[in-house]
Amino acid sequence: MAITVDVARLALRKAIETRKRLAIPMDHAVCAVDVAQQLDLEVWFKPLASLAGMYSGADDPTIIIGSDRPAGYQASVCSHEIGHHVFGHGTRVDEYVEGAGRARSDDPDESLANLFGSHLLMPQAAVARVFAARGWSLKHPTPEQVYIAAGYLGVGYQALVHHLRWTIRSLAGSVFDHLLGFQAKDIRQSLRGRATPQNLIVVDVHWLDRPIDLVAGDLAFLPTGARVEGMAVQLIDESEDRVTIRATRRGIARAEASRPEWSSFIRVMPKCYDGAAVHRHLEDPDEP
Numbered sequence: 001m002a003i004t005v006d007v008a009r010l011a012l013r014k015a016i017e018t019r020k021r022l023a024i025p026m027d028h029a030v031c032a033v034d035v036a037q038q039l040d041l042e043v044w045f046k047p048l049a050s051l052a053g054m055y056s057g058a059d060d061p062t063i064i065i066g067s068d069r070p071a072g073y074q075a076s077v078c079s080h081e082i083g084h085h086v087f088g089h090g091t092r093v094d095e096y097v098e099g100a101g102r103a104r105s106d107d108p109d110e111s112l113a114n115l116f117g118s119h120l121l122m123p124q125a126a127v128a129r130v131f132a133a134r135g136w137s138l139k140h141p142t143p144e145q146v147y148i149a150a151g152y153l154g155v156g157y158q159a160l161v162h163h164l165r166w167t168i169r170s171l172a173g174s175v176f177d178h179l180l181g182f183q184a185k186d187i188r189q190s191l192r193g194r195a196t197p198q199n200l201i202v203v204d205v206h207w208l209d210r211p212i213d214l215v216a217g218d219l220a221f222l223p224t225g226a227r228v229e230g231m232a233v234q235l236i237d238e239s240e241d242r243v244t245i246r247a248t249r250r251g252i253a254r255a256e257a258s259r260p261e262w263s264s265f266i267r268v269m270p271k272c273y274d275g276a277a278v279h280r281h282l283e284d285p286d287e288p
Helices: 005-021 032-038 071-086 108-121 124-133 143-153 157-166 173-180 184-192
Strands: 042-046 051-056 062-066 092-097 200-202 212-215 219-222 227-229 233-238 243-247 251-258 261-269
Touching (some): 032 108, 071 157, 124 143, 243 261
Antiparallel strands (some): 219 243, 227 251, 251 261
C-alpha cells in the first residue's frame, strides 16, 4: 500500500522520541532487543517455523521473536514489534512466509510499525556516521561496504540497501540495482576468500557504540592484533590484516587491541535459542 507523507513523518518522529527517551544518540548503532528491554518489554525467543514475531499488549507487554531466522531479520522483527508497542496497536502476530519474510499486509498499522523500526535502527545520522568514519561513499558504496555497515547497524544487507535507496535516498537506481544483485553469501566469500555459509560480522576499530552480538557458530573478523578473553569464542586464524574468531558457546567475552586502542564486549547466544532474552548470554555450566 502507498505510504502517505503524514505516516512517514509520524514513524520518524516516534523513532526519534524513543531514542531521546532512552538517551540513545541519533548517530549510535543499537541492539533492538536491548532497546525493547530498556522500554520494560519482556522479550522471548522461540524457534517456530511459522513465526516471524509477535507483540502482546496485555498487562505485561511482551515481544516474541522467531529465533531460527538470521540475526538481521530478528532485529528488524524486534524493532517492528516495538513499533506496535509505541503506537498502542495491541496484540499482533506476524507470520513468516518462506522466501518473503513477514507476510504482506494492507494494514496501515503494519506499514507504520515497519517504518518506525527502520528509523529506530537506521536513523540517517547513524548511517552517515558508519560510512563517514570509514571514508566510504553513501552514493557509491561497494557491496562489501554495505554488508559491513549492515552488520554494525544490526540489520540485514538488503534492508540497508533499500533504506539507502528509499529513505535516505543516497543511491541512484543503477547503484541500487547493482547492490541488489549480490547475496550475503557471495559477499562473505569475497571478504573471506572462501565459501562461508556461516554468518560473518566484520568488526573494526570504529565499532564503538554497541557490543558485538553473535550466535553460536558465527564468525567475526576483529581488528589486527586483537586479543580475546572468554570461553564464548575461539580464535581460529590470525593474519596481518585481521583476527578471525568463531562463536562457540553462550556467554560473554571481551576483545581488545592496542594500536589503536580499542575494546568491545562480545555476546554470544545459542542458535535457535528458546527462552527469555534476558538470559540469552548467560553461560551454561552444563554446556561442554
